[in-house]
Amino acid sequence: xxxxxxxxxxxxxxxxxxxxxxxxxxxxxxxxxxxxxxxxxxxxxxxxxxxxxxxxxxxxxxxxxxxxxxxxxxxxxxxxxxxxxxxxxxxxxxxxxxxxxxxxxxxxx
Amino acid sequence: xxxxxxxxxxxxxxxxxxxxxxxxxxxxxxxxxxxxxxxxxxxxxxxxxxxxxxxxxxxxxxxxxxxxxxxxxxxxxxxxxxxxxxxxxxxxxxxxxxxxxxxxxxxxxxxx
Numbered sequence: 001x002x003x004x005x006x007x008x009x010x011x012x013x014x015x016x017x018x019x020x021x022x023x024x025x026x027x028x029x030x031x032x033x034x035x036x037x038x039x040x041x042x043x044x045x046x047x048x049x050x051x052x053x054x055x056x057x058x059x060x061x062x063x064x065x066x067x068x069x070x071x072x073x074x075x076x077x078x079x080x081x082x083x084x085x086x087x088x089x090x091x092x093x094x095x096x097x098x099x100x101x102x103x104x105x106x107x108x109x
Numbered sequence: 110x111x112x113x114x115x116x117x118x119x120x121x122x123x124x125x126x127x128x129x130x131x132x133x134x135x136x137x138x139x140x141x142x143x144x145x146x147x148x149x150x151x152x153x154x155x156x157x158x159x160x161x162x163x164x165x166x167x168x169x170x171x172x173x174x175x176x177x178x179x180x181x182x183x184x185x186x187x188x189x190x191x192x193x194x195x196x197x198x199x200x201x202x203x204x205x206x207x208x209x210x211x212x213x214x215x216x217x218x219x220x221x
Contacts, residue, residue, distance in 0.1 A: 036209075042214055042215060043199060043215050044153075044199065046209040095206060096155055097143075097210065099152055099154070101152050102152075
C-alpha cells in the first residue's frame with residue numbers, strides 16, 4: 001500500500017520568501033501526483049497536478065517530481081498571508097488516492 | 110460550470126443513531142464520485158468511490174455504506190453511529206481517474 005509522508009509538519013515563512021514543501025511516497029509506479037491545500041477544515045483546493053518527472057508550474061505554485069527518488073515537492077513563489085493553510089500531497093495508486101498528513105504553512109506579513 | 114454541494118454543513122449525533130450525508134454534483138454527467146473522511150488532526154482517507162450509477166466500491170471499512178441512487182448524487186450512511194465516526198467528511202468528483210478530484214466544502218460530524 002502506498003505510504004505518503006510530508007515534511008516539514010509545519011513551516012513559517014515571511015511574505016514574499018519562497019516556501020518549499022516536501023513529499024515522499026513508497027510506490028514509484030504511481031504516475032499521478034497532486035498538491036492540494038485546505039483552509040481550516042474546509043474543502044480541498046487543487047493547486048497543481050503532475051504526471052511525469054520534471055517540473056509543472058501553475059501560477060505561483062511549482063511541483064517537482066522525481067519518481068526515482070520517490071519525491072515530489074511544492075514551491076510557492078512570493079507567498080502571501082492568504083496562502084496560510086494546510087498543504088496536502090496526494091498520490092494516485094490503483095484507483096485510490098493516498099494523502100500525506102499535511103504541512104501547516106504560516107505566512108507572516 | 111460544475112458545482113458540488115454537500116449537506117448538511119455540520120451534524121451533531123448520538124452514538125447508535127443513524128446518519129445520512131449527501132452530495133450532489135451539477136453540470137457534469139457521469140462523474141467519478143468519492144467520499145473521504147478526516148478524523149480531527151488525522152490523515153484524509155478515501156472511503157468510497159463510484160464510477161457509475163448504482164456502482165460503489167469500498168476502499169476503507171469504517172462501518173459506513175455509500176450509495177449512488179442517481180448520476181449526480183452520492184450518499185454516505187450508517188444505521189448506527191460510533192464515536193469513531195466523528196470527523197470531517199468530504200465528497201469529491203472528477204471527470205476520470207486522471208483528473209484531480211475537486212472537493213465539496215465538507216460536513217463536520219460530531220458523535221456524542
